[in-house]
Amino acid sequence: xxxxxxxxxxxxxxxxxxxxxxxxxxxxxxxxxxxxxxxxxxxxxxxxxxxxxxxxxxxxxxxxxxxxxxxxxxxxxxxxxxxxxxxxxxxxxxxxxxxxxxxxxxxxxxxxxxxxxxxxxxxxxxxxxxxxxxxxxxxxxxxxxxxxxxxxxxxxxxxxxxxxxxxxxxxxxxxxxxxxxxxxxxxxxxxxxxxxxxxxxxxxxxxxxxxxxxxxxxxxxxxxxxxxxxxxxxxxxxxxxxxxxxxxxxxxxxxxxxxxxxxxxxxxxxxxxxxxxxxxxxxxxxxxxxxxxxxxxxxxxxxxxxxxxxxxxxxxxxxxxxxxxxxxxxxxxxxxxxxxxxxxxxxxxxxxxxxxxxxxxxxxxxxxxxxxxxxxxxxxxxxxxxxxxxxxxxxxxxxxxxxxxxxxxxxxxxxxxxxxxxxxxxxxxxxxxxxxxxxxxxxxxxxxxxxxxxxxxxxxxxxxx
Amino acid sequence: xxxxxxxxxxxxxxxxxxxxxxxxxxxxxxxxxxxxxxxxxxxxxxxxxxxxxxxxxxxxxxxxxxxxxxxxxxxxxxxxxxxxxxxxxxxxxxxxxxxxxxxxxxxxxxxxxxxxxxxxxxxxxxxxxxxxxxxxxxxxxxxxxxxxxxxxxxxxxxxxxxxxxxxxxxxxxxxxxxxxxxxxxxxxxxxxxxxxxxxxxxxxxxxxxxxxxxxxxxxxxxxxxxxxxxxxxxxxxxxxxxxxxxxxxxxxxxxxxxxxxxxxxxxxxxxxxxxxxxxxxxxxxxxxxxxxxxxxxxxxxxxxxxxxxxxxxxxxxxxxxxxxxxxxxxxxxxxxxxxxxxxxxxxxxxxxxxxxxxxxxxxxxxxxxxxxxxxxxxxxxxxxxxxxxxxxxxxxxxxxxxxxxxxxxxxxxxxxxxxxxxxxxxxxxxxxxxxxx
Numbered sequence: 001x002x003x004x005x006x007x008x009x010x011x012x013x014x015x016x017x018x019x020x021x022x023x024x025x026x027x028x029x030x031x032x033x034x035x036x037x038x039x040x041x042x043x044x045x046x047x048x049x050x051x052x053x054x055x056x057x058x059x060x061x062x063x064x065x066x067x068x069x070x071x072x073x074x075x076x077x078x079x080x081x082x083x084x085x086x087x088x089x090x091x092x093x094x095x096x097x098x099x100x101x102x103x104x105x106x107x108x109x110x111x112x113x114x115x116x117x118x119x120x121x122x123x124x125x126x127x128x129x130x131x132x133x134x135x136x137x138x139x140x141x142x143x144x145x146x147x148x149x150x151x152x153x154x155x156x157x158x159x160x161x162x163x164x165x166x167x168x169x170x171x172x173x174x175x176x177x178x179x180x181x182x183x184x185x186x187x188x189x190x191x192x193x194x195x196x197x198x199x200x201x202x203x204x205x206x207x208x209x210x211x212x213x214x215x216x217x218x219x220x221x222x223x224x225x226x227x228x229x230x231x232x233x234x235x236x237x238x239x240x241x242x243x244x245x246x247x248x249x250x251x252x253x254x255x256x257x258x259x260x261x262x263x264x265x266x267x268x269x270x271x272x273x274x275x276x277x278x279x280x281x282x283x284x285x286x287x288x289x290x291x292x293x294x295x296x297x298x299x300x301x302x303x304x305x306x307x308x309x310x311x312x313x314x315x316x317x318x319x320x321x322x323x324x325x326x327x328x329x330x331x332x333x334x335x336x337x338x339x340x341x342x343x344x345x346x347x348x349x350x351x352x353x354x355x356x357x358x359x360x361x362x363x364x365x366x367x368x369x370x371x372x373x374x375x376x377x378x379x380x381x382x383x384x385x386x387x388x389x390x391x392x393x394x395x396x397x398x399x400x401x402x403x404x405x406x407x408x409x410x411x412x413x414x415x416x417x418x419x420x421x422x423x424x425x426x427x428x429x430x431x432x433x434x435x436x437x438x439x440x441x442x443x444x445x446x447x448x449x450x451x452x453x454x455x456x457x458x459x460x461x462x463x464x465x
Numbered sequence: 466x467x468x469x470x471x472x473x474x475x476x477x478x479x480x481x482x483x484x485x486x487x488x489x490x491x492x493x494x495x496x497x498x499x500x501x502x503x504x505x506x507x508x509x510x511x512x513x514x515x516x517x518x519x520x521x522x523x524x525x526x527x528x529x530x531x532x533x534x535x536x537x538x539x540x541x542x543x544x545x546x547x548x549x550x551x552x553x554x555x556x557x558x559x560x561x562x563x564x565x566x567x568x569x570x571x572x573x574x575x576x577x578x579x580x581x582x583x584x585x586x587x588x589x590x591x592x593x594x595x596x597x598x599x600x601x602x603x604x605x606x607x608x609x610x611x612x613x614x615x616x617x618x619x620x621x622x623x624x625x626x627x628x629x630x631x632x633x634x635x636x637x638x639x640x641x642x643x644x645x646x647x648x649x650x651x652x653x654x655x656x657x658x659x660x661x662x663x664x665x666x667x668x669x670x671x672x673x674x675x676x677x678x679x680x681x682x683x684x685x686x687x688x689x690x691x692x693x694x695x696x697x698x699x700x701x702x703x704x705x706x707x708x709x710x711x712x713x714x715x716x717x718x719x720x721x722x723x724x725x726x727x728x729x730x731x732x733x734x735x736x737x738x739x740x741x742x743x744x745x746x747x748x749x750x751x752x753x754x755x756x757x758x759x760x761x762x763x764x765x766x767x768x769x770x771x772x773x774x775x776x777x778x779x780x781x782x783x784x785x786x787x788x789x790x791x792x793x794x795x796x797x798x799x800x801x802x803x804x805x806x807x808x809x810x811x812x813x814x815x816x817x818x819x820x821x822x823x824x825x826x827x828x829x830x831x832x833x834x835x836x837x838x839x840x841x842x843x844x845x846x847x848x849x850x851x852x853x854x855x856x857x858x859x860x861x862x863x864x865x866x867x868x869x870x871x872x873x874x875x876x877x878x879x880x881x882x883x884x885x886x887x888x889x890x891x892x893x894x895x896x897x898x899x900x901x902x
Contacts, residue, residue, distance in 0.1 A: 041551035044793075047542045048528040052511065064506040069513075069530040079508070085581075086506055121549045258499075338511065 019089030103164030103292025186215025225459030246413030282346030335439025349446030353423025730870030
């Protein structure tokens with residue numbers, strides 16, 4: 001139940017009646033399902049409906065935000081009126097709303113609302129069986145499945161009036177391998193910005209389940225990783241998490257506008273090695289982080305952040321665009337109506353290069369091959385990061401050698417960009433949930449395999465070669 | 466607004482044996498300044514309805530923010546979800562206890578009587594006060610946050626309960642800088658009484674403590690007697706509170722398994738769960754399952770008295786629920802480390818070479834809740850000849866939570882409700898391993 005145009009216009013007018021020069025109404029109606037399976041048995045099944053309205057007013061750089069799920073006109077008008085009390089000054093007239101524009105990309109073919117719970121659970125059981133049967137060392141498998149359909153409608157005093165329906169499906173598969181009281185895990189989280197056609201037509205869920213089980217087994221049988229400074233080859237897909245966390249967040253206007261970013265004021269300057277081109281593209285069809293419109297109603301865009309090493313664009317929302325005296329880049333996102341929107345990443349990746357993974361490995365006499373990356377943390381002030389390698393191998397004499405576990409990569413976001421000296425052609429993306437000031441949102445990370453000429457590897461097994 | 470009676474009768478007709486609704490309404494206000502200007506003003510009013518139903522012995526959950534949602538839709542969702550559940554846990558909808566505590570004191574109407582403009586003014590005044598305390602104060606952030614929560618529980622066993630609570634926070638963070646160093650610290654006052662939200666001496670203490678930490682350096686690796694301030698000790702208790710949950714004990718995930726009735730700490734340490742603690746927005750006379758909450762001495766003079774139970778874990782151990790069933794799992798409401806008689810300064814008097822720890826970082830990754838081991842980045846001050854001396858940073862304090870409980874020498878009288886929701890005084894412990902230079 002999204003609001004009628006007449007009420008939207010009334011709310012905008014009420015919000016601007018005292019001096020605000022901008023008003024925005026965000027309406028949301030979202031249905032979600034969640035399932036958890038442990039050892040092949042469904043432990044939990046739940047459904048939810050999130051529904052509400054967020055009203056934002058601004059005057060210059062100052063903004064106020066209110067949200068509620070009491071959607072009767074009187075309550076909403078009272079909310080707009082209470083927010084308006086924050087401002088006094090010259091009255092600005094809002095632009096009238098025209099036709100509501102409906103997003104025509106990222107369509108859903110098989111809606112999560114039309115698939116039965118039994119069919120969803122059947123998919124999870126397929127994943128469980130494939131992972132469990134991979135090897136006798138696999139002792140436990142947990143699978144969770146989540147889907148959602150989010151309808152949004154955005155209307156602003158600048159005449160933006162848009163609506164779209166966003167579908168999301170994702171499964172997490174975790175396999176645990178065990179032997180002699182030791183345990184190692186491997187995980188995969190396939191998902192997409194569409195409906196169940198992703199699981200039923202696009203992919204074979206067994207491939208992901210087996211991949212998770214394989215990592216768990218490999219890491220169980222692996223030796224501890226040696227520590228020290230060495231070249232590291234980080235492979236594609238979730239390898240992009242380092243760029244996302246350690247560089248991407250510093251290119252969001254949220255930190256750039258307040259001069260809190262190491263990249264503030266560096267447009268046009270070299271911030272990475274010349275073989276690095278980085279892109280944030282919210283228009284990839286049915287991408288995990290894609291949408292027709294951002295959460296301020298601007299069309300999503302493809303943004304080239306770094307072009308051959310030169311910083312070319314930030315990710316900018318409407319309010320920070322005012323602060324920075326630049327144009328918004330369609331980058332504003334939020335988890336739900338319970339958050340005021342701000343600049344966020346969508347599908348962010350380092351673009352493909354000219355080498356091949358085989359060439360990079362062959363050109364590395366000694367180092368670490370980080371096939372899969374895990375989670376980590378970044379100090380936002382300094383850009384120092386620490387990420388776990390969830391599947392790693394030593395490189396010896398230009399060949400992939402023994403598997404190693406317990407490795408972590410320790411470095412600095414702005415330094416690592418200059419140390420990338422080879423980039424492969426196998427660009428691929430993977431999915432993540434990104435948490436920040438405007439909540440937890442789906443975001444893709446990605447890259448081709450690339451080599452960092454030297455970085456500190458943390459490991460438990462001494463520093464010897 | 467949905468008619469619960471109608472929901473119950475239609476659900477029973479559809480074959481759902483028991484239904485419970487839990488309606489939660491939250492109102493919040495956040496006023497934040499940045500560099501002396503109003504940076505964020507946010508108000509909200511959100512209600513959510515959680516419904517659980519038992520269908521053929523399986524429990525299903527549904528949550529909606531549409532309070533006018535068609536009842537038929539809710540019922541079909543519950544049934545569809547219940548049908549796919551394999552779990553053999555026996556779900557329970559509770560008929561209620563004989564008595565529930567009166568809890569009117571948890572809502573203080575005085576907070577509502579203060580005008581919004583006065584609350585905005587308070588934030589701006591706090592911001593200016595901090596900024597003008599000292600030329601070395603570089604950046605200031607001030608925040609006033611106020612919230613109220615009302616909950617109503619009704620089920621088909623005839624139980625009907627409600628309660629509400631409110632509270633406010635006055636929060637500030639400052640960054641100070643001199644020629645060689647830059648340090649930041651934050652602090653807050655948490656209360657439901659507007660009279661407690663006094664800018665002085667809060668602002669003076671925060672600026673003084675942060676200035677004192679300028680030039681902080683690591684100390685030599687070794688073992689040091691430690692006095693944790695209330696916030697640091699609260700963080701540790703909060704990080705390890707899961708060891709008291711009966712479901713963790715039953716799943717073999719708690720180091721307190723088999724220790725009921727045994728000494729797990731020194732005589733000096735007592736920890737209670739106080740469900741009706743004043744000024745805490747978490748306080749409630751009943752839990753999410755409708756069980757009356759009770760004041761419990763989890764640890765009394767070092768002795769482990771009880772675990773925390775919800776209905777399902779209590780049934781497995783053949784005991785009564787302790788009223789700690791929250792969010793489909795188990796949780797304490799307000800953990801309180803009982804205070805002692807002396808001031809923190811008196812606790813330090815006979816410490817020749819020790820540490821006063823005011824900040825711990827990385828409790829998320831640096832605490833292993835299964836083994837009890839912790840290794841945390843810390844900062845604070847050296848205690849030399851019984852008094853606070855030079856500031857310390859970038860050190861690591863490592864130990865084991867149960868070991869720490871046994872090492873408690875004395876607790877002070879400066880109890881404080883901290884931002885992690887645990888109330889604690891300063892606590893002195895025997896020497897612990899510290900890594901530094």
